[in-house]
Amino acid sequence: MTQLSAAQTPQRKPAEGNRALYGGKTNRRITVRDITTAKERGEKWPMLTAYDAMTASVFDESGIPVMLVGDSAGNCHLGYETTVPVTLDEMTMLSAAVVRGTSRALIVGDLPFGSYQEGPVQALRSATRLVKEAGVGAVKLEGGERSHRQIELLVESGIPVMAHIGLTPQSVNSMGYRVQGRGEEAAQQLLRDAKAVQDAGAFAVVLELVPAELAAEVTRTLHIPTVGIGAGPDTDAQVLVWTDMLGLTGGRMPKFVKQYADLRKVMGDAAKAYAEDVVGGTYPQDEHSVH
Numbered sequence: 001m002t003q004l005s006a007a008q009t010p011q012r013k014p015a016e017g018n019r020a021l022y023g024g025k026t027n028r029r030i031t032v033r034d035i036t037t038a039k040e041r042g043e044k045w046p047m048l049t050a051y052d053a054m055t056a057s058v059f060d061e062s063g064i065p066v067m068l069v070g071d072s073a074g075n076c077h078l079g080y081e082t083t084v085p086v087t088l089d090e091m092t093m094l095s096a097a098v099v100r101g102t103s104r105a106l107i108v109g110d111l112p113f114g115s116y117q118e119g120p121v122q123a124l125r126s127a128t129r130l131v132k133e134a135g136v137g138a139v140k141l142e143g144g145e146r147s148h149r150q151i152e153l154l155v156e157s158g159i160p161v162m163a164h165i166g167l168t169p170q171s172v173n174s175m176g177y178r179v180q181g182r183g184e185e186a187a188q189q190l191l192r193d194a195k196a197v198q199d200a201g202a203f204a205v206v207l208e209l210v211p212a213e214l215a216a217e218v219t220r221t222l223h224i225p226t227v228g229i230g231a232g233p234d235t236d237a238q239v240l241v242w243t244d245m246l247g248l249t250g251g252r253m254p255k256f257v258k259q260y261a262d263l264r265k266v267m268g269d270a271a272k273a274y275a276e277d278v279v280g281g282t283y284p285q286d287e288h289s290v291h
């Protein structure tokens, strides 16, 4: 890993009044340009996944500036084991719902496995569907150096691209769900991947499950914003899967998840209370009835 140079580290402490994305007053939809200028201002920002219009509208009203229609919909919304089986048709339908449910957030649509690996032309055809049929403002795809030609053609064609390096879950069958970038050689590869996606024209890059020190170095090295998930506190932005952070997913959570609510318990308790009322004959009451 190249030497960390604290002297060159820009101060990235967002002050009050330096909150154009979260807490900003704009009623128009946030653009890719708003995102890139946030790094220049040293403003950190939150991203959440969303898979449906209702949930997306809650986050939009809460001021979440960027939403990712992640292919994590595969395991978090559609009942698959992994993200691998998710189709472009499914991503198009879910992305369209999230766009309809929001008015302010920038919506990023995840390109699913198999929709861009054949090459730049397939990537453009797939991304065009998400832009034209769903109305997303940007797309995301996995891979660093290996995806740079795809990123170049999309950007040339006017489609903003968020890249995604480190752990790339669509490659689970070859790489597993392991921390990436550990050790000198792997760290150098991650830095090459980060520079490759920036050079190809990506407006931002997700860093998934990489050591915090390496993510900090990538963040200092790039001029585009880094979006961390399991990448420590020093990335320009953070992303979490919404069902994880609200405690709905169930099962064992990755170490990087912070649970901000226990929706699984809230919803389960409510369902049981309703069932008890129906079985016990205490719902509906007269106030719920028409005469």
Ligand SMILES: Nc1nc(=O)c2c([nH]1)NC[C@@H]1CN(c3ccc(C(=O)N[C@@H](CCC(=O)O)C(=O)O)cc3)CN21
Binding pocket: 071, 072, 075, 076, 083, 167, 169, 177, 178, 179, 209, 241, 244, 249, 253, 254, 255, 256
């Ligand atoms: N519910 C959910 N949350 C996610 O964050 C997520 C998905 N699904 N699906 C797509 C990818 C897959 N992701 C994953 C999947 C597994 C681990 C995991 O098992 N992590 C271990 C670390 C393993 C190691 O130390 O090498 C952990 O405990 O964090 C992490 C991210 C992140 N994404």
Ligand SMILES: CC(C)C(=O)C(=O)O
Binding pocket: 049, 068, 069, 070, 071, 072, 073, 110, 164, 206, 208, 229, 239, 240, 241
């Ligand atoms: C975890 C994020 C970055 C993602 O790609 C997804 O939710 O699909």
Ligand SMILES: [Mg+2]
Binding pocket: 070, 071, 072, 083, 110
């Ligand atoms: Mg994804």
